[in-house]
Amino acid sequence: MSLTASGIHAGYRGRRVLHDVSLTIERGETVGLRGPSGTGKSTLVRVLALLHPPDSGHVTLDEQRIRGHGHRVPASVRTRIGVLFQSPRAAADPRLSLSDLIAEPLRAVRHPREQITGRVTDLAERAGLTPDLLDRRPHAVSDGQLQRACLARALAHDPDYLLCDEATTMLDASTQAHVAAMITDQQQHTGMGVLVVSHDPALLTRWTDRIEDLNTETAR
Amino acid sequence: MTLLNIDGLSVRFRLRDATVQAVSDHTFAVRRGELLAIVGESGCGKSVLAHALFGLLPRNAEVSGRAILDGVDLIGCGEKRLAREIRGRRLGLVPQSPATALTPVRTGRRLLAETLRAHQRDPALADSLAEQVGLDAAALGKYPFELSGGMAQRLVTALALAPDPALLIADEPTTGLDRPLVDHTLDLLRRRCDSGGTVLLITHDLAAAERVADTVAVMYASRIVEHRPAADVFTAPAHPYTCALLNALPDRAFQPIAGHPPMLTALPAGCAFAPRCTHADGACATLPAGPPVACHHPLVTEAAA
Ligand SMILES: Nc1ncnc2c1ncn2[C@@H]1O[C@H](COP(=O)(O)OP(=O)(O)O)[C@@H](O)[C@H]1O
Ligand code: SF4
Ligand SMILES: [Mg+2]
Numbered sequence: 001m002s003l004t005a006s007g008i009h010a011g012y013r014g015r016r017v018l019h020d021v022s023l024t025i026e027r028g029e030t031v032g033l034r035g036p037s038g039t040g041k042s043t044l045v046r047v048l049a050l051l052h053p054p055d056s057g058h059v060t061l062d063e064q065r066i067r068g069h070g071h072r073v074p075a076s077v078r079t080r081i082g083v084l085f086q087s088p089r090a091a092a093d094p095r096l097s098l099s100d101l102i103a104e105p106l107r108a109v110r111h112p113r114e115q116i117t118g119r120v121t122d123l124a125e126r127a128g129l130t131p132d133l134l135d136r137r138p139h140a141v142s143d144g145q146l147q148r149a150c151l152a153r154a155l156a157h158d159p160d161y162l163l164c165d166e167a168t169t170m171l172d173a174s175t176q177a178h179v180a181a182m183i184t185d186q187q188q189h190t191g192m193g194v195l196v197v198s199h200d201p202a203l204l205t206r207w208t209d210r211i212e213d214l215n216t217e218t219a220r
Numbered sequence: 221m222t223l224l225n226i227d228g229l230s231v232r233f234r235l236r237d238a239t240v241q242a243v244s245d246h247t248f249a250v251r252r253g254e255l256l257a258i259v260g261e262s263g264c265g266k267s268v269l270a271h272a273l274f275g276l277l278p279r280n281a282e283v284s285g286r287a288i289l290d291g292v293d294l295i296g297c298g299e300k301r302l303a304r305e306i307r308g309r310r311l312g313l314v315p316q317s318p319a320t321a322l323t324p325v326r327t328g329r330r331l332l333a334e335t336l337r338a339h340q341r342d343p344a345l346a347d348s349l350a351e352q353v354g355l356d357a358a359a360l361g362k363y364p365f366e367l368s369g370g371m372a373q374r375l376v377t378a379l380a381l382a383p384d385p386a387l388l389i390a391d392e393p394t395t396g397l398d399r400p401l402v403d404h405t406l407d408l409l410r411r412r413c414d415s416g417g418t419v420l421l422i423t424h425d426l427a428a429a430e431r432v433a434d435t436v437a438v439m440y441a442s443r444i445v446e447h448r449p450a451a452d453v454f455t456a457p458a459h460p461y462t463c464a465l466l467n468a469l470p471d472r473a474f475q476p477i478a479g480h481p482p483m484l485t486a487l488p489a490g491c492a493f494a495p496r497c498t499h500a501d502g503a504c505a506t507l508p509a510g511p512p513v514a515c516h517h518p519l520v521t522e523a524a525a
Contacts (some may be wrong), residue, residue, distance in 0.1 A: 037370065037398040086396070087369065089317065132238070132483045143316075144262025144424070170395055172261045172424035173468035178476035199399045206470040 001062040002026045003048060003081065003161045003193060005078075005150045008057035010040075010047050012184040017043045020057070024210060025161060025193040032208035034196045039214050041197045045165045048195070049083045062160070080149050082159035086166035092131035092138050099124065099134040105156045123152035126185075128178055144175045153180055155186055162186075168203070180207050223418050224250040224387055229285035229295070231265070232273050238485040242268040248286070248511070250387070250420060253520035254475045255413040255423045255448065257429035260439035261465070262479060267316050268421045269439075270391045273420075274313045275302040288386060302398040306338050314393045316422075322364035328375045329360045332382055339383035349378045354404050369396035372428070377405065388412065395492030406432045426469060430454050438462045441481050441492040458513040458520040461493045477514040493517070 004024045007079060011017040017040040025048075025188060026032050035041055046052035053069040060066065061080060066073060085091045094100055102120045111119070124134055125147040138146050147167070154162060168176040184207075187194060198204050204211050231243040242265040250256050258266050271277050273287055273294050287294040294302070305400040306407035307313075314323060315321045323331060332350065350360045353374040364372060373396050380388060390409060394402040402425075409419045410432040423429055429436055433450040446459040457463040460489060467473040479496040482488060490505040491497070493513070497504070513520075 006471040128480045130480060130483050132485050142263035142267070163401075170392070170424070173426055173465055174261050174477045175424075177468040177470070177474050180474070181476050200470065200471070206474050 004060045008054045010054040020220045030189045030194040032204035032211035034168045045163050079157040080160045082154035082162045084154045084164045084167040086108035094138050102152045127152040157213045161193045165197045221252050223252045226286040227286045232282050234366045240484045253435050256435045257433035263444045265440045270389050278311040308383035312380040312388045313378045314377050314390040316391040332448040353378045387418045389420045412440045445514045447479050456520045458518040459465045459515050460497050474503045
């Protein structure tokens with residue numbers, strides 16, 4: 001079973017960024033993706049996360065071909081793919097406390113209310129967030145603390161695939177190693193497939209099973 | 221010669237039912253021409269330190285101690301004097317979140333030209349400043365909302381450099397940049413110090429500090445726990461926390477430090493690293509003296525002297 005992008009052409013308002021790009025992430029494996037900036041790594045992540053419609057080509061999730069993108073994809077499909085972006089500030093609603101942030105994807109699918117608190121506590125603890133941080137809003141925590149909350153949120157539905165777009169680039173060494181360890185731990189329990197986009201060769205070599213290059217031949 | 225002299229600097233935030241101790245009792249000096257890197261886990265107080273020096277703390281912050289920059293106390297001199305005499309020519313800041321620091325209605329070129337003019341420098345320098353930080357002419361013509369994160373980062377760096385500040389505080393100046401640009405920016409800071417400038421580089425990126433710093437101050441839970449020459453810190457760390465942090469690097473052990481940092485709302489009376497430290501014993505219940513190494517059992521003994 002895999003999350004696969006096949007023959008993807010994609011871009012923004014006429015500017016083609018990806019040109020016939022294919023990539024497969026099997027369940028249980030960790031794939032590294034590297035390439036110079038501007039080659040479309042983040043665009044590919046957004047296509048795989050069903051957030052950005054390709055101009056042509058398609059995404060398949062466990063042999064099922066996905067049609068449409070964003071909210072037109074049923075929640076039961078969307079929640080099987082988690083995404084973690086580089087900038088937690090850009091990805092987090094500044095009005096929500098960290099615990100509401102983590103609970104957001106659960107509330108969105110009307111998860112039983114009495115289970116949400118316990119689930120949030122468990123996710124927050126695994127992400128290394130101390131209880132005093134959970135009532136704070138994003139402006140009163142540091143980037144690393146906020147990224148841990150975003151990781152907890154991305155894992156809220158136990159996704160089958162997790163896409164990390166430079167997700168540890170702005171984190172300190174210990175937080176980076178902790179985030180990687182938490183993802184690997186989750187992977188060992190659920191067998192999820194992981195994509196790691198990074199500029200750091202040491203990180204990719206250490207963390208991933210294989211490394212794919214997105215270069216200017218495949219992406220324009 | 222000393223340019224910045226920090227003495228007993230502390231910052232705390234009053235929340236409704238708790239107090240966050242974000243910077244605890246920092247005492248250190250920065251020489252002219254020195255590149256001092258401040259490193260540490262996220263949330264340890266690095267940005268709060270930068271904001272305290274630049275006078276940018278929110279209302280609920282309480283600051284004590286002194287930070288004398290070239291004869292002027294940055295903590296006590298007041299917002300008016302900071303705005304009129306200090307920020308710009310004497311003290312520059314590259315802020316951590318570039319996107320929120322930029323005025324949205326002006327292009328990069330105009331922002332740069334205005335900053336140059338405000339500090340009696342030739343506005344025509346805008347393009348060469350942009351080139352120094354690796355921003356091309358096309359990007360300079362754009363409005364902030366049209367810039368990528370990395371471009372905005374380079375623009376705020378150029379803006380901080382425009383008045384040619386005696387001390388530049390750069391808070392995570394390589395955020396959003398890819399590898400070649402990270403190195404380009406770091407080397408720019410290094411050259412600045414080599415030609416007499418002074419830089420306080422705040423970074424979570426140990427490799428960045430190793431590449432360019434003369435001295436490194438390692439911060440843990442609001443305190444500076446080790447402050448020594450960069451070469452010593454990276455080859456023979458003396459504080460168990462420094463050692464553990466280096467071991468977390470992917471090209472070393474890739475081993476996260478067990479447990480988490482203490483809540484800054486409830487710092488222990490003794491060494492804050494004790495619950496995570498494999499060398500802790502009864503002595504660690506009292507606060508160790510230092511820097512250079514704030515530890516009762518330093519790994520490199522001569523360093524504590
Ligand atoms: N306005 C504020 N009110 C309360 N706590 C704050 C505020 N700003 C920052 N903090 C807290 O101060 C600590 C230090 O934060 P920060 O300096 O941003 O860390 P770093 O830059 O080292 O990652 C963190 O625990 C953070 O949650
Ligand atoms: S003082 Fe004690 S607990 Fe703290 S770092 Fe040193 S040995 Fe470890
Ligand atoms: Mg910071």
